[in-house]
Amino acid sequence: MTFAKMSWQPQYRSSKYRHVFGKPANKENCYDNVPITRSVHDNHFCAVNPSFIAVVTECAGGGAFIVIPIQQSGKLDPHYPKICGHRGNVLDIKWNPFDDYVIASCSEDASVKIWDIPKPYVTKSITNARKELVGHSRRVGLIEWHPTASNIIFSTAYDYKIMIWNIDNEEPIIYSPVRTIECHKDVILSMSFNLDGSLMATSCKDRKVRVIDPLKGCIIQESDGKTHKASKVLFLGNMKKLVSTGTSRWNNRQVVLWDQDDLSVPLHQEDLDGSSGLLFPFFDNDTDMLYLVGKGEGNIRYYEVNLQKSYLQYLNEYRSCLPQKGIGVLPKRGVDVSSCEVFRFYKLVTIKGLIEPVSMIVPRRSESYQEDIYPMTAGTRPALTAHEWLSGINRGQTGIS
Template sequence: MSWRPQYRSSKFRHVYGKAATKENCFDGVPITRGVQDNNFCAVNPRFLAVVTECAGGGAFLVLSVHHTGKVDPHHPRVSGHRGNVLDVKWNPFDDYCIASCSEDATVKVWEIPPHGLLKNMTVALKELQGHSRRVGLIEWHPTAKNILFSTAYDYKVMIWNLDCPEQVIKNPVRTISHHTDVVLSMSFNVDASLMATTCKDRKIRLLEPRSGTLLQEANCKTHKASKVLILDNVNKLLTSGTSRWNDRQIALWDLDDLSVPLLEENLDGSSGFLFPFYDPDTHMLYLAGKGDGNIRYYEISSEKPYIHYLTEYRSNLPQKGMGVMPKRGLDVSSCEVFRFYKLVTIKALIEPLSMIVPRRSESYQEDIYPMTAGNKAALTADEWLTGIDRGPVLMSLKPGHPTGESDGECEKDQAYIRDRLIAKNGGKTDSNGVAGNGGTTVSNGQDFLLCSPPKTENELRVKFYKQQDEIRRLVDLLHQRDVRIKQLELEINNMKNSQQNSLEHF
């Protein structure tokens, strides 16, 4: 009897990475040269935000995820910070709301217009002033609306309630002061009743964030942890970092007992940082190396040996940071289960990378797309602060099911388009308050102001792209008019100067 290798049966064993074509990448992006071990990038189904190099303060770009290709070097930016921006994160329940933190010791919350940026944005929706040194990390609460966590080089973790009416908030609702050095990462379980942190003092801490109570503390003697993830559905905690011999290493811990790691696995001797990403729907763990182009991926189980190696995606384009698309933004028709946005500094490039399960059938694959966390908050900030914990509001990714987009977002799009059409028609409206002369109908014949969903996914996609194209057309038209006005102003000034010089000559 011949020997045969034993493979673990898994539907994700053949997952492979597929990089986007050049025309579907973002080219010419001046990615920050900062040395902070952050992702420098955040993505949602509408926008991509990336921290950029900027003179005289900190700034980041906000681009439409569909507006790929060459990026205009003069593209408007969010530039209200006085120091370098260190981290950006989209609000999980509002695709137009993004938070940023900076070396200027502030956290700012911005509201991005539905059409994107037409000019530099310098005035924030909220400004959080509480830290005494530069703020390195921010995280949104995974289920409660308008709760934001921040940590800075003052060794403190602060919790903010953005429902406060003031634009400038100086007092956090909670300050956690258990750390004796800089906090390197934060992670939450599914309802944020637990928070795990790694710190430069080589300790892993498990806390109850609402009260700030320290539940457990692990002193890592053989493993220097940098990043931490709570793997809630298998009751484990994962850290990535280095061994005592400076090999890149991951460690797995029992969430109920952090005294000794369940396992430590050395990966290689590279000096680059490891970014861990976990997908609880597929139980897949991705490890992306900073400074190289490789991404290892594994499947996590609750029984030994816990971590099962699947394969590795290799690329000669090294990544400086990684953004991750939420599950509701994936292309289920191509069996895409994860999507990265790689920041490639050497080419000023952002490259989308899809992780795909190979399937012959083109129909929706129920087994790889369970119900997943949507963009509806499970509770308000006040409810969470009073002691209520609640898991995420789940949604289906099946085409034809509600996407979870709120009516308010649709109305926000409608209001902007209505305002622009009215402005385009010189402020004229018909008896219904709509832009005159057929202002509701655009060049492609679609009614812009109606928000009733089409019957099929293809119709929805076609309508969405048509609307995006029309918005871009209107934005380009406005930009062309602005340029023409500036040209005319310069010509008028030149004529005035020449006339004045002629009179002086005579």
């Protein structure tokens, strides 16, 4: 009798991203002497586009952030100018996805402000915002720009409300939002949009994940929050799936995958470790790679997301002894294609006053352009006007190759 030889070797899916590795920038390409905020708020505190890095900073008697040209690495002047005008600490900053010279900020003073960065850039303090959005009754913790419609911005505050603002007019101050979503009964911890902005996902302090129609303001799906306490939630591009990070009922850090059309039972749950640091999820729709960045640690785990089981294919982990207080991500249109870079993080290292770029690189021998790892990505031209979106039209992102 003969027996077939059995192999117990782990079976790996063929993937061009299997050997992606993280490469920290050389010292001369880091940003030093940066006065990073000491706030304990669970936000990124950093926003990046191909022109600038913005970082929430310390400021006496109010809230401020600084804007550094992305090419201006090295040691920052101790008297480097700030963008200041908030009466309370700045809690979140986000660049306009369609204009590298417009940034939004929100603050403990219950306001959202829209700022114009000089073009060409001039290093000077800016105290007057182009627009001030006043409507929330408590501190505003999060802001997000709509992914396809121009001049639409969302804000959420400790009054449990999500407000939608249309800044597509010439008035210096907007006193009221165009829509208000009131379906949460506790503090909203994160917001995320699907690719065309027709759906919004939120995680809330009540442990639940929700999928919401942002135009109608109604809940479409809701998790029960019993087995997974969600802190952050993210749409996974065009996969019709969500990922949330948080903790299990036994307080292990956990990553959970959901079907956006059915939040009753998770598709996949994975316990990671017993650490207490928050996990920030980031997804690259071009490569289907999911990155989990631990706050207060130096590590970045990364996975490839599949449409079928097993949904999360662990790839590797970037390790560093420098703990990140916050993190920014460069839009795909800004990566260095000559080095096969597919993603770039900007780590805020408070203990050293340092911003450290970390590039995720696909190892390739050829120095020519690698077309297979750079599909068409989101460009800077909005697919819709603010008026079109508010009238009920949804349209996918416009791309650049």
